[in-house]
Amino acid sequence: MxxxxxxxxxxxxxxxxxxxxxxxxxxxxxxxxxxxxxxxxxxxxxxxxxxxxxxxxxxxxxxxxxxxxxxxxxxxxxxxxxxxxxxxxxxxxxxxxxxxxxxxxxxxxxxxxxxxxxxxxxxxxxxxxxxxxxxxxxxxxxxxxxxxxxxxxxxxxxxxxxxxxxxxxxxxxxxxxxxxxxxAQNIAFHEVGRQAVMADPNWQGGDYYASGRKPTSGLAVARMAAHITYLSEAALHRKFGRNLQDRENLTYGFDADFQVESYLRYQGINFVDRFDANSYLYITRAMDYFDxxxxxxxxxxxxxxxxxxxxxxxxxxxxxxxxxxxxxxxxxxxxxxxxxxxxxxxxxxxxxxxxxxxxxxxxxxxxxxxxxxxxxxxxxx
The missing domain is CATH 3.40.50.1820 (Alpha/Beta hydrolase fold, catalytic domain)
Structure with a gap:
């Protein structure tokens, strides 16, 4: 078939x-x-x-x-x-x-x-x-x-x-x-990601498919947190250090001053275009249960x-x-x-x-x- x-x-x-x-x-x-x-x-x-x-x-x-x-x-x-x-x-x-x-x-x-x-x-x-x-x-x-x-x-x-x-x-x-x-550490990181998704008002108890509103903000945060765990401190330092993103001075605000911040935001935004938030909940749970x-x-x-x-x-x-x-x-x-x-x-x-x-x-x-x-x-x- x-x-x-x-x-x-x-x-x-x-x-x-x-x-x-x-x-x-x-x-x-x-x-x-x-x-x-x-x-x-x-x-x-x-x-x-x-x-x-x-x-x-x-x-x-x-x-x-x-x-x-x-x-x-x-x-x-x-x-x-x-x-x-x-x-x-x-x-x-x-x-x-x-x-x-x-x-x-x-x-x-x-x-x-x-x-x-x-x-x-x-x-x-x-x-x-x-x-x-x-x-x-x-x-x-x-x-x-x-x-x-x-x-x-x-x-x-x-x-x-x-x-x-x-x-x-x-x-x-x-x-x-x-x-x-x-x-336990990995379960903890997954729980942070799941809570980020479920705290997004657009998650709507998981029933968001027909509404036209998806929990993209929560899923993006979950992806950002998880992505940090995929890298090492040495790799982060080698790639980004404390380098500023497209600027010469700090903005004294909450924009992405640092390259590493911009990188994580990019990872989060790209992820939500190809992944379902509920699938993220289910698959992370499957990993947690593996023993x-x-x-x-x-x-x-x-x-x-x-x-x-x-x-x-x-x-x-x-x-x-x-x-x-x-x-x-x-x-x-x-x-x-x-x-x-x-x-x-x-x-x-x-x-x-x-x-x-x-x-x-x-x-x-x-x-x-x-x-x-x-x-x-x-x-x-």
């Missing part, structure tokens, strides 16, 4: 028509719409497929022009002919997560029971629910096992969930800059017991949102579970966002791991 035109890499499919999706909150969702993009070609035995899992503010357009912004895909540097995720070798799939706002069923999509957008009537979702929806897509595509599942930040959480819940469906996994559970420790009675190693999946865990030295110590917890659990695991801490001052940027050591690490995994799977001689 693809809605894409011939030759297009953008698709939409109705999933779960026969087996409704059971959510962790206890609600059953009927058929769901899944929007996804593909790059490259699936080989004869369907052994070269890679699933890319996007982060909180990402979407399925990993290497495609984003239709709302006109910008290149968020991982365009990674995906394409001759790149690390070589589309001459691999079949790349990236789907918009459940609860998203770029075509996959979420709060901004139409509730078939009412004919209106779900709004806050949409059920609370988890990372586990996102992955279960992706399993439906995997089955629809007829792919028995992903050659690799890869993602950074929230995408890394999905990657871990895939490896823990469906090890037989994942040959290799690359969780980048993530953790096995969300920290592989509690899911496995406090024993993270048991989540990966007996796994045959190959792992490559990547962290960044200046990432204080998902610090190396939390990535090492994953590595230690995998070692305890006797898993095949590699680990690299990349030295960089780019902060959490380093996984989206041209970070040579990360690129070299992922390239080497994929080549080794491809040999193990027989994709190359």
């Amino acid at each position: 693809s809605a894409s035109s011939p030759g297009s890499d953008s698709h939409s499919v109705l999933l779960g028509t026969e087996t409704p999706l059971q959510l962790d909150c206890g609600v059953t969702l009927g058929a769901i719409r899944m929007a996804y993009c593909t790059y490259g070609s699936l080989n004869a035995d369907k052994s070269n497929a890679i699933l890319i899992c996007h982060a909180l503010t990402g979407d399925q357009f990993a290497a495609s022009r984003q239709p709302l912004t006109g910008k290149d895909g968020w991982w365009d540097l990674m995906i394409g002919p001759g790149k690390i995720l070589d589309t001459d070798k691999y079949f790349i799939v990236c789907s918009n997560v459940l609860g998203g706002c770029m075509g996959t069923t979420g709060p901004s999509e139409t509730d078939p029971k009412t004919g209106k957008p779900y709004g806050l009537n949409f059920p609370i979702i988890t990372i586990g629910d996102m992955v279960r929806a992706q399993v439906l897509l995997q089955d629809y595509l007829g792919i028995e096992s992903w050659f690799s599942v890869i993602g950074g930040s929230m995408g890394g959480m999905q990657t871990l969930q895939w490896a823990a819940a469906y090890p037989e469906r994942v040959f290799s996994a690359i969780p980048i800059a993530c953790a096995a559970r969300h920290s 592989l420790f509690t899911d496995n009675n406090g024993n993270l190693a048991s989540a990966f017991e007996g796994t045959k999946t190959r792992f490559c865990v990547v962290s960044f030295s200046s990432d204080w949102l998902f610090p190396t110590s939390e990535n090492k917890q994953i590595v230690h659990a995998l070692i305890t579970a006797a898993a095949n695991v590699s680990f690299v801490e990349v030295e960089t001052d780019k902060g959490h966002d380093a996984f989206l940027l041209d970070t040579p050591e990360m690129l070299k690490t992922i390239d080497g791991f994929l080549q080794s995994s491809a040999r193990s799977r027989g994709l190359v001689s």
Whole structure:
């Protein structure tokens, strides 16, 4: 039931028509719409497929022009002919997560029971629910096992969930800059963002779709606060320092005197044009609820017991949102579970966002791991 035109890499499919999706909150969702993009070609035995899992503010357009912004895909540097995720070798799939706002069923999509957008009537979702929806897509595509599942930040959480819940469906996994559970600090930052959205009068209890007024101010503030966590102090200092914005003297007012203020305002304004405020609430909540420790009675190693999946865990030295110590917890659990695991801490001052940027050591690490995994799977001689 693809809605894409011939030759297009953008698709939409109705999933779960026969087996409704059971959510962790206890609600059953009927058929769901899944929007996804593909790059490259699936080989004869369907052994070269890679699933890319996007982060909180990402979407399925990993290497495609984003239709709302006109910008290149968020991982365009990674995906394409001759790149690390070589589309001459691999079949790349990236789907918009459940609860998203770029075509996959979420709060901004139409509730078939009412004919209106779900709004806050949409059920609370988890990372586990996102992955279960992706399993439906995997089955629809007829792919028995992903050659690799890869993602950074929230995408890394999905990657871990895939490896823990469906090890037989994942040959290799690359969780980048993530953790096995969300920290209290990260939950706190998310709560600030959610409160900013809900404090905006235009939020209207989440039922703003028909009014023509959206909580853009609140969502912009949420984005600004979150964006600070994606950077490091060193990166902020290197980029902006205390430099003034288009002026030689302080204004002694509340305009954007400093370049860093102008930058954050720019980030906030651009974000509201492409993201739904309710989706922001739902997806941040899903990240908050993610906890592989509690899911496995406090024993993270048991989540990966007996796994045959190959792992490559990547962290960044200046990432204080998902610090190396939390990535090492994953590595230690995998070692305890006797898993095949590699680990690299990349030295960089780019902060959490380093996984989206041209970070040579990360690129070299992922390239080497994929080549080794491809040999193990027989994709190359």
